[in-house]
Amino acid sequence: MSSATFLPTVAEATAAGYFPGRHTVEVTEVTELTPGVVRFTFRDPYIAAHAKPAQFVNLFSHDPMKLLPRPFGVSEVSGDLVSLIFAVVGTGTAEFATMRAGDTIDVLGPLGGSFKVKEPAHYVLVGGGLGVPPLIYAAQRLAERDDCAVTAVFGYRDAHFADEFVSRYVDTRSIDETEGNVVTLLDRMEAELTAPREDGLKTVFLTCGPTPMMKAVALWASRRGIECQASMEQRMGCGYGTCVVCVVDTVDGRRKVCSDGPVFTAQQLGWEA
Known part of the structure; x- marks a missing residue:
């Protein structure tokens, strides 16, 4: 376990069988799809492996004055990459939209329940x-x-x-x-x-x-x-x-x-x- 913080890493939490807390991930791509709409991709093997349709991810601002995270539904997963699509509507989303590949951001997820799609239909x-x-x-x-x-x-x-x-x-x-x-x-x-x-x-x-x-x-x-x-x-x-x-x-x-x-x-x- 991490000695500096006494908090488990994502790998340690996963190995112990419980949900990992807020953690830092690498941003891999930020693309504007149309004016004001952004596709945001980051690398997180845990979320990529566990997210279900309709579940969401919290993104945290680097600004310590912005305490509350912004929730976004998972839009696509490729390997260990997780993509979100959101509109730029305030200072939080504007900050995320200006990030670039190689930047880091804190995330938490996947959160919430999912669509019920087990039965054939x-x-x-x-x-x-x-x-x-x-x-x-x-x-x-x-x-x-x-x-x-x-x-x-x-x-x-x-x-x-x-x-x-x-x-x-x-x-x-x-x-x-x-x-x-x-x-x-x-x-x-x-x-x-x-x-x-x-x-x-x-x-x-x-x-x-x-x-x-x-x-x-x-x-x-x-x-x-x-x-x-x-x-x-x-x-x-x-x-x-x-x-x-x-x-x-x-x-x-x-x-x-x-x-x-x-x-x-x-x-x-x-x-x-």
Whole structure:
């Protein structure tokens, strides 16, 4: 064990069978996908090996005055590299966007629960805006299986910044505000999504994005008898259930998005027709 800090390293924690704490990793690439949207990649064998679709990672600022980390959903894993995609919306994300390969940053994760995707199904990944990145990772993991089918249905404000990544794994349909929104696209695909499938797989929606969009998607699915899981986007403080900042209303009372979620079913959220 590290004698200077008396805290275990990631390797020591993993060997002992428990979750490693905040630790420092190497940044390997920071790329602007479109103005204000950045893909951020770092090297972390532990997170790469353990992250599940919809789980997130906390990034910590180098500024000691910024105590709270910023949470981002895992968007892709390659070997021991972990990628995130986020919008630059404040000083924290602006700091991360200016980092370069070879820099270091403190991380914690993977945190939160994941999409429930163990059963064979036709999974339809319905995302909007910066809710799209966690669905890229869902597509990546589901594409490794031969007992399910996957379709991605994405809506953007303008630039289709994530299509090139998700299209590596699954069939992708997308739309931007010049044509409508993601529900417009679902309406166009209704016959395809609701018809009985030759492979016998039932259809399950996995959605992430702005809350009004996810609620509309959940209602669309409910009216057609389709199950829906929503990965909630909520402002978080700690990321592991201590600060109680990220609560959301459910039919069973208030729940913490970071530790009870971020994934909830449409039934849990009361988003049913």
